Amino acid sequence: MQRVTVTLDEELMAEVDTLMRERGYQNRSEAIRDLTRSGLKQVKEEAAPDSPCMGALVYVYDHAARELSKRLTRHSHDHHELTLSTLHVHINHDSCLEVALLKGQGRALKQFAAEVTSSRSVRHGQLVLIPDE
Template sequence: MQRATISMSDEFAAELQAFMAARGYDNRSEALRALAQIGLEHAKLQTQPAIECVATLSYVYDHHTRELAKRLTAASHDHHDLGLATMHIHLDAENCLEIAVLRGPVEAVRGFASAVLNERGVHSGHLSVIPIDAEPRLHGHAHD
């Protein structure tokens, strides 16, 4: 293990302490490692658009919007290679929540998400992306 020393302002130290308390970290090293890992994953996703990822795309839409359901279904079919699973929830008489689990190159996943989120009648949404090892894995393996 390697060691690094950093200097920080009192304000940054206070923010780090609050982060540690909220997330249950016992020491600064653990908290800074976690934050660095998040930053490195974010940078990897920004600089390597072909990297493999898994993602969740969640969005709320008005199912009464003319032909929106048809357009959303067509977009999903056009990107069938990305979709792993979808959950559809009726929130009320007008609004539905859809959650899609996706896997593929980050640029393709982001492109699909943009197409969905930019549809007229989609009120709000969020894409959460996690980079993964692109090595194929055989199913039936033991999970740790």
């Protein structure tokens, strides 16, 4: 490992220290390494949308909404080459949570996620992409 000296203003350092305590990092170096990795991952995703990625699409929807479950299932089948696995959880009487594990080109995964999360009666949704290195 290499040692790097970085100057941070007090406000930013206080935020790093808060993050360090909240997440249980042993020291600032660990926290800053994770933040750096996260930032670099984000830059790679933005710079190379067609690079191979792994993804997790998490969304919550109203299972009673007319035909929504069928439409979401049909959508997944239409893009079966992207979906590795799906976890379905009943949150309560009206809501379901699904986690779809995906693999493919970044642009294709983003498009798939946008189509799912913009569906009527899908309440929340988020895609996490990780470069497939």
